[in-house]
Amino acid sequence: MFGLTSLGIIHTVISLIAVGAGIVGFLRDRRVDLDTGAGKIYLWTTVATCITGFGVFQHGGFGKPHALGVLTLLLLGAAWTLRGRVVPQTVLLSTTFFFHLIPAMTETLTRLPLGAPLLKDAEAPELKAITGILFLLLVIGVTLQVRWLKQVGRTPGQRAAV
Template identity: 55%
Template sequence: MLGLTPLGTFHTAISLIALGAGFVALIRDKRITPTNRVGQIYVITTIITCVTGFGIFQHGGFGKPHALGVITLVVLGIAYLAGSTNVFGRLSRYVETVSYSATFLFHWIPAITETSTRLPVGAPLAANADVPGLQAATGVLVVLFLIGATLQVRRLRATG
C-alpha cells in the first residue's frame, strides 16, 4: 500500500490518531494537555509515532525525519517537565502549552511531505521533499503555529 512496510503502515495509522487527538484537543480545549483523556491519547500516540519512525529508513540511514522525531521527543519532555514541575517558574504553563503545540506542528511536517510525495499514486504532487512547494507549505504551517501559539498565550494570560 503506497510503498509502505508493515511498520510504515502502523506508524502512519498511529500518527493519524495523534493528529486527530491533537485536533480535538485544540478545538475543544484550545490547547493540548495530558490532564485529560484526549491529551493523553495525543501524547502516547505521538511517542509511539516517534519511536516507530526510528525504524523506517525509506531514504537510507538516519535523516531529517529521524532528527525531527528526536526533537519531538525532547520537546514532549520539556512540555511534561513544565507541566509537572515549576522548573520554568511562572512561565511553566506557557512553556507546556506552546511545547505541546509545537509537537503538533512537528506531526504536520512529515505528514504533508509524505502525502505530497506519494499521492496521487503514480503522479505524486511533489517529486521529493526538497521541492519549493513543500518548503512553502512548511512555512505556512510555521505561521499557523505562531498564530495559534500567540492565541494560546493570550488566552493563558487572560485566565490568570
C-alpha cells in the same frame, strides 16, 4: 498499500490517532492538555509515532526525519516535566503538533495521488513554502493560545469552556 511497509502502515495509523487527539484538544480546550484523555492519547501516540518512525525512515543513515523525531521526543519530555506550568507546556505541545504536520504534508504530497504524486520528492520547493506557512500558523496559534491562557488566568488542571 501506498508504497508503505507494514511498519510504515502502523506508524501512519498511530500518527493519525495522535493528530486526531491533538485536533480534539485544540477544538475542545484550545490546546493539547496532558490532564485530559485526548492529551494523554496525543502524548503517548506521538511518542509511539517517533519510535516507529526511526524504523521507517531508512534512507542511508541518520537524516532529517530522525532529527525531527528526536527533537519531538525532547519537547515532549520537556512538556511532561513542565506539568503545572501551562503556558510553556502549551507552547511545547503545539510545536510538536506542528512537527507532526511536516512529515504528514511531505508524505501525502509525494505519494498521492497514486502513480502521479502532486510533488516529485521531499526536496520540492513547494514543501518548503508549505512548511513556512505551517510555521507562520504555529506562531499565530501559539500567540493566540498564550494570550487566551493569560486572559483567563488558567490554573493547572482547570478546564476552560470554549
